[in-house]
Amino acid sequence: GQQLNQSPQSMFIQEGEDVSMNCTSSSIFNTWLWYKQEPGEGPVLLIALYKAGELTSNGRLTAQFGITRKDSFLNISASIPSDVGIYFCAGPSVTDTGNQFYFGTGTSLTVIP
Amino acid sequence: DSGVTQTPKHLITATGQRVTLRCSPRSGDLSVYWYQQSLDQGLQFLIQYYNGEERAKGNILERFSAQQFPDLHSELNLSSLELGDSALYFCASSVETGTGGEQYFGPGTRLTVT
Numbered sequence: 001g002q003q004l005n006q007s008p009q010s011m012f013i014q015e016g017e018d019v020s021m022n023c024t025s026s027s028i029f030n031t032w033l034w035y036k037q038e039p040g041e042g043p044v045l046l047i048a049l050y051k052a053g054e055l056t057s058n059g060r061l062t063a064q065f066g067i068t069r070k071d072s073f074l075n076i077s078a079s080i081p082s083d084v085g086i087y088f089c090a091g092p093s094v095t096d097t098g099n100q101f102y103f104g105t106g107t108s109l110t111v112i113p
Numbered sequence: 114d115s116g117v118t119q120t121p122k123h124l125i126t127a128t129g130q131r132v133t134l135r136c137s138p139r140s141g142d143l144s145v146y147w148y149q150q151s152l153d154q155g156l157q158f159l160i161q162y163y164n165g166e167e168r169a170k171g172n173i174l175e176r177f178s179a180q181q182f183p184d185l186h187s188e189l190n191l192s193s194l195e196l197g198d199s200a201l202y203f204c205a206s207s208v209e210t211g212t213g214g215e216q217y218f219g220p221g222t223r224l225t226v227t
Binding site: 033101 | 158
């Protein structure tokens, strides 16, 4: 089945540093969504992207929809301790068995004060 | 707070038993999605309902079933439970008819099968 691969798998950074992570797919996606999940909580939607090449910001977060439509990128500027969590990319895909919704493997972010 | 509610928050049961998880979507959302999150599998899409009808199906076992009621709340039924069914189960909702819409997640139900 479809798989969304995220890299890096984990990151340990100093407070104030910028963070970059990406998500790649073996097939084309028409929508990319980025979520953050904290321990014991449900994923929280951060940014939604709907058009190839689109660059969208939400505060210190910026995400881009890759031109090939097979990847997406998330950047966090000037990280703070509350950025800690697991970041997931996600998106819908039409398969021969119908619509599916896929989540990436996740990038775990640790911010060291 | 996403506006999506799930009950119960925790559930402990024995193998072979049956449980029902409940989800109430955000006000105005017609689509409900169910996901399973286990340590080694990540977030797996199970099934989607839109306005009472099944819209999409993911990796849902035959022992699992779901439905969406006229008031739009949804229930996920898990039967003949196995140890491997222990996981977090999330419900999400969206206003979109398809699966491309922005989904808002509930706090989850942690199921432990002993």
